[in-house]
Amino acid sequence: MNTQKNIVITGFMGAGKTTVGEILARKLNRRFVDMDAEIEARSGFTIPQIFRRHGEEGFREMERRLIRELALRHGLVIATGGGALVDDEMREMMGRHGLIVCLNASKEEIRARLAQSLDRPLAADWERLFDARQSAYAKISHQIMTSGKTPREIAAEIAILDDGALYVRTPDGGGYPIIIGNGLLRIIAEEAEELGLAGHVVIVSNETVAPLYGERLAAALPRADLIIVPDGEAHKNLDTVRRIYDExxxxxxxxxxxxxxxxxxxxxDTAGYVAATYMRGIQLVQIxxxxxxxxxxxxxxxxxxxxxxxKNLIGAFKQPRSVVxxxxxxxxxxxxxxxxxxAEVIKHGLIGQPALLEPGLWQPEQAAQLVRQAVQVKIDVVEIDPYEAGIRAHLNLGHTFGHAIEKATHYGVPxxxxxAIGTVKAALLSRNLGFIDDDLVARIQTIMWQIGLPTNIALDSHRWYAAMATDKKWQAGEPRLILLRALGEATIVEGLRREDIMTVL
Ligand SMILES: NC(=O)c1ccc[n+]([C@@H]2O[C@H](COP(=O)([O-])OP(=O)(O)OC[C@H]3O[C@@H](n4cnc5c(N)ncnc54)[C@H](O)[C@@H]3O)[C@@H](O)[C@H]2O)c1
Incomplete structure (x- = not known):
């Protein structure tokens, strides 16, 4: 049964409710209901015709009936008419099973947007209405200012407010949910059917994690076997794969x-590879x-x-059935x-979600929110570039510098x-090239320091550069790095000069 809250988007006419709602529904794989369109479809008349035939009160009555119905349903994304939730009773009703979000725009922006659609009823008198509705809108706890933001950015902001499952769309037209919560493993058996865990399950875990969580999980699921492999990157190899096949x-x-x-x-990675290949591929759930x-x-x-x-020389693309x-x-x-x-969370913050750079979010009790916002950056990137043909490379910010450190120190540095060190180097180079300013570099250094991560290493710069040059992401020996164009925006830079890189090393 779908028990997700509805997400209800309201706000003044011209605030972008329908456009944002459509994008959000696609993003979360939910059904979208545009209330005005629904009323038109059910009545067989356009909204201006309804106003002419039945007056505003007739239209509001249709709205109230629809609200009573939608408020009892679950998992929808709903865009309301601008006046639908001005009434206290209607707002409370929608709020009982729904997360209500109010989109705001300045009067000037509304004026510009309405200039293109004067056929809306009440548009002529919009300024008076705008002022009159502000006190009702202000009672909604989630407010989003839309100025200067694209509909996609606004949808991403709303998705973060929602505490239901996230959803990743895959290139085959399908997708999978990511369910995030505190204590989920204790109740997972109740959701076994929805998560694809009701039939025979093989849990692959390692010597450290299996005693902590694996045995309990195996006991909770209806039909589960547990396979335990040795811990560590040294065992991420074909011997372990073979061992899992055998078991x-x-x-x-x-x-x-x-x-x-x-x-x-x-x-x-290892168990995922087994799932991609065992009997030509079986269902995978990532926990x-x-x-x-x-x-x-x-x-x-x-x-x-x-x-x-x-590393990672053998592999496949295998989309999970769900991620818990x-x-x-x-x-x-x-x-x-x-x-x-x-270090990866901060990288996600720098390339796509600056809110992750706020220390308040790093507290253990905020972990679900932190993970939610950080994983959303990954989702946004892999949905656009599922096979790593372009912008997925942005996730490698700091990694070419970092891999070289690992190589040059024989994996002595985690x-x-x-x-973390690589990200600071990438920031320094971005500043030297004039993309970002000193303040952002200093902020990144401070963040690493606050987390307890290093920002530099005593490593011979020639050795470091030589190790970077073997990176598979440097195309045909041409220096190619992911740098910061601005806070929240990464970019691929090719044709860099050796001396520019040596300066930051
Ligand atoms: N597939 C991808 O897109 C992708 C992306 C990034 C990294 N990777 C791979 O991920 C690997 C690194 O993963 P990692 O950093 O999770 O390391 P890891 O899997 O080695 O885990 C780190 C250590 O933590 C222990 N551990 C795990 N969960 C624990 C828990 N809840 N409580 C106590 N101990 C726990 C593990 O047993 C291990 O000793 C690398 O092999 C890297 O190549 C893959």
């Missing part, structure tokens, strides 16, 4: 079995347990393992792993720390 065959896994990856990015895997590796469909010759993120498991995550995950 799956031994426990009778077939094409109807669902594989659950329960662990950090290493388990997610990430590190901050990094929650905001990054569990979403987007990239799975794979390492070869002795290099229980932020309660972060309580047992070692502090170093939290900090390393935060990935997240290397990414």
């Amino acid at each position: 799956m065959l031994a426990c009778g896994a077939d094409r109807t079995t669902t594989l659950v990856a329960l662990g950090g990015g290493v388990v997610g 990430p347990t590190t901050l990094l895997s929650m905001v990054d590796s569990s979403v987007g469909g990239k799975v794979g393992v390492d070869l002795p010759q290099g 993120i229980d932020t309660e498991v972060l309580e047992t995550l070692p502090p170093l792993q939290w900090r390393c995950g935060m 990935h997240g720390e290397a990414v």
Whole structure:
């Protein structure tokens, strides 16, 4: 049963309710109801005709009837007429099962927008109405100023307010939900059907995570086997894959079995690769347990393992059936792993969601909100570029510098720390090229410091540069880096000069 709250978008005429509502509904994979269009479809008349035949009161009565009906339903995105929720009783009714959001625009903007659509009833008298409705709109707790924002940006802002599932659209026209909450694993059995866990399930986890959460999860699900693999990147390889295949065959896994990856990015990538290949592919559910895997590796469909010759050389695209993120498991995550995950969160903040840079959101009790906002950046990128042909590269901000640190130190520096240093270097280079100012560089350095991440490393710059030049993202030996064009905006820069890079190293 769908128990999600409705998302109800209201606000003055011309505020963008219908356009934003349509985008939001597509983004969240929900049904969209435009109240004015619904009233027109049901009555067989246009809104101006209804006003002429029945007067404003006749129209309001139709609106009230529709509100009473919609307020009892779930999971819809609803765009109301501008006057629909001015009445206290109607607003309360919609609010009982719905999240109401009011879109605001200045009088000047409304004037400009209405100039293009004067056929709306009441448009002639709009200024008086605008003033008269302000006190009712002000009673709505979620207010969004639309000035200077695209409808897509406004929809993204509303999606964050909603605490229901996020949704990722995949290139095959389908998609999958990401469910985020605190304590989800304790109630997962109740949702087994919806999450694709009601049949035979094989849970793959590692020696660290299985005793903490795997055994409990296996016991809670109706028919589950648990396969435990060794912990660590050193085991993200074909030997482990082979071992999982063997154990799956031994426990009778077939094409109807669902594989659950329960662990950090290493388990997610390895088990995901098994799901992509076992009997030509079986259903996969990702249950990430590190901050990094929650905001990054569990979403987007990239799975794979390492070869002795290099990382992630064998892989596939395998979209999960669902991603279940229980932020309660972060309580047992070692502090170093939290900090390393935060390096990726900050990167997401810099390339797409500046709110992530606010320290208030880094507190443990805010984890669900933090993950939600950070994973939304990943969703936005992978939906546009599912196969890494273009802007998905933005997720590599700081990574070419960082990978080179890992390589030059023989993986003596943890990935997240290397990414933190790399992000600072990318910011310095962005400033030297005139893209961003000193203040933003200083802010990034301070953020890393507040989280407990390093911002520099004593490493010979020639060795560092040489390690960067082997990065597979440098095309045909041409320096190519992801840099910051502005806060919240990354860009691919090609043809960089060696001396410019050496300066920041
Ligand atoms: N597929 C992708 O798109 C993608 C993206 C980024 C990174 N990755 C991959 O992800 C991997 C790194 O993932 P990671 O940082 O999650 O490391 P990880 O999987 O090695 O986990 C880090 C450590 O934390 C432990 N752990 C996990 N959850 C825990 C919990 N809740 N409580 C206590 N301990 C816990 C693990 O056992 C491990 O020892 C790399 O292999 C990287 O290549 C993949």
